[in-house]
Amino acid sequence: MTGQGVPSEQRAPETPAFSSAAVVASCVGFVLIGALQALYGPAVPAFREEFGLSPSAAGLGLGAHFVGGVAGVLFFDRLFGRIGNRRILGASYLLMAAGAAGFALAPNWPAALAMALLAGLGFGGIDYGLNQLFATGFGDRSAAMLNILNAHFGVGAILGPVLIGVVGSAHYPAVFLGFALAGLPPLFCLRGVRDRAPRPLGEPATATGAGAEERAGGGPVLRRGLASVLAVFVALYALHVAVEAGVGGWEPTHLETIGYGAGAAATATSVYWLMMTIGRFLVAPIALRFSAQAIITVSCAGMTVCLLLAAVPGLAPYAYAGVGLFIAPVFPTGLTWLNRAAPRARRAGALVIAASMVGGVVAGPALGKAIEWSGIRAVPLLLCGVSALCLAATLWLIRATRPAPAGRPAAVRT
CATH class of the missing domain: 1.20.1250.20 (MFS general substrate transporter like domains)
Structure with a gap:
């Protein structure tokens, strides 16, 4: 009104x-x-x-x-x-x-x-x-x-x-x-790009004083819990990119090991990347109706189930395609969630984007060492474990950034 x-x-x-x-x-x-x-x-x-x-x-x-x-x-x-x-x-x-x-x-x-x-x-x-x-x-x-x-x-x-x-x-x-x-x-x-960053969502142009400080820094996360929330966001990004790079790098080898031809394995890997691209286009209208938290929860749960199914030889190529579809929204949608959960932490976006790049670099050697111990056939199960950690991080973040009931101060729940 x-x-x-x-x-x-x-x-x-x-x-x-x-x-x-x-x-x-x-x-x-x-x-x-x-x-x-x-x-x-x-x-x-x-x-x-x-x-x-x-x-x-x-x-x-x-x-x-x-x-x-x-x-x-x-x-x-x-x-x-x-x-x-x-x-x-x-x-x-x-x-x-x-x-x-x-x-x-x-x-x-x-x-x-x-x-x-x-x-x-x-x-x-x-x-x-x-x-x-x-x-x-x-x-x-x-x-x-x-x-x-x-x-x-x-x-x-x-x-x-x-x-x-x-x-x-x-x-x-x-x-x-x-x-x-x-x-x-x-x-x-570039003339069509606004030269200064937009204000945090919901902050009026003329807001000043204590009210503006509360809107700019409050959100659902207070300072004393901000470090924990950012750390888990960074972990979520590093882990999910490790899954993304792990599937892209090891899917062909795993498929060949369980009996698929080299051509079929390469095609299946291309389909994985294609499904990731399609998934981001498909989720755009969904993101207008559902929260970022809900989308990422479904995404992490879906890719965990698909990686578990990828251990079944007859289902593996289709399951990997499902991983691409489910993992697609995590990176972009998570940035929106992070921005709304901690609008005052401007550098948070840089941390999670850098973490995603580091995750891609570290994933190869780390997964390679794990495969040396467990064998190629264990690739989907190893990645399933990493994906399950993504789901656990998401559920923790939902709980930690849930707005407090009316009349009570927002705080990180531990």
């Missing part, structure tokens, strides 16, 4: 976080970062031949990219809110384009690694900047828009290897140069 709350004349008109052109350009940007991450693997044979590399040395290309990505997230987080969103995104696109071009033209492998690091720095800035802005810039539609944005990352991850396959890995420099050029057009749409 207009007679209560903040009078209408005190409300400043809200500038949209993105113009329509900027939304489209942001989705294109996520196609590009998805493609960049996926280009390194298919080009490994050409790296090895050109520079005389061992398999482990060639794998450092993607490792340098991820290290740059984590550094980019943390570095641009320090600048977020200080120099303006347009400059952060503009610098990130330029760094990524320069790094991709430098990688294509590098005269030796150390120079190529330095350029991969530079491209990763821009990658991290785009990943962090756009996720952070989409998480706060669309109000009740933020979860839906985040899923659509991140679905385009999957589109790029599918198209990148296809492009390398079409032109041949020997021509990877041309692909990376074309990618560098493709990263420049989104710069012209």
Whole structure:
């Protein structure tokens, strides 16, 4: 009712976080970062031949990219809110384009690694900047828009290897140069990006004093419990990306071990990534009707059950596809939940995005060591255990961030 709350004349008109052109350009940007991450693997044979590399040395290309990505997230987080969103995104696109071009033209492998690091720095800035802005810039539609944005990352991850396959890995420099050029057009749409971060959801434009402090910092989480909540969010992100990378990396080997042909195993893995992309598009309308907590709970439970079913040889390819479908909403939808649970902790988004990248890097060696002890056939059960931890973390977070009853202060429940 207009007679209560903040009078209408005190409300400043809200500038949209993105113009329509900027939304489209942001989705294109996520196609590009998805493609960049996926280009390194298919080009490994050409790296090895050109520079005389061992398999482990060639794998450092993607490792340098991820290290740059984590550094980019943390570095641009320090600048977020200080120099303006347009400059952060503009610098990130330029760094990524320069790094991709430098990688294509590098005269030796150390120079190529330095350029991969530079491209990763821009990658991290785009990943962090756009996720952070989409998480706060669309109000009740933020979860839906985040899923659509991140679905385009999957589109790029599918198209990148296809492009390398079409032109041949020997021509990877041309692909990376074309990618560098493709990263420049989104710069012209940055005028449509709001230059300052939107206020936390529900905070009036003129709110000041104790009421504003309560709205900005309260949420359902008080300071004394904030560290625990953020730690569990970080764990959730690291663990779920470990599952994502673990399935993507070990599904072909597991399927071949239990009797599937190499072609069928590779196709099933492609279907897994495709289902993850489709899942994010499908969950967008669902996110308009159901809470982030409910969506993530169903997602973690679903992927845990699917991984358990993947231990049954006859069901394995279909179960892995189900994992892709269920895991799809966790990353984007979790950012919306985090933003609403702890709106005052602005750096929380940077922590969980960095954790997701670290989870992807650590998952390979850690899972590989576990497989050495238990055997390839145990892959789905090992990943099922990690997925069950994701579900446990989600249930804890629901309890910890549940709003207190009326008349009682909100607090983290332990």
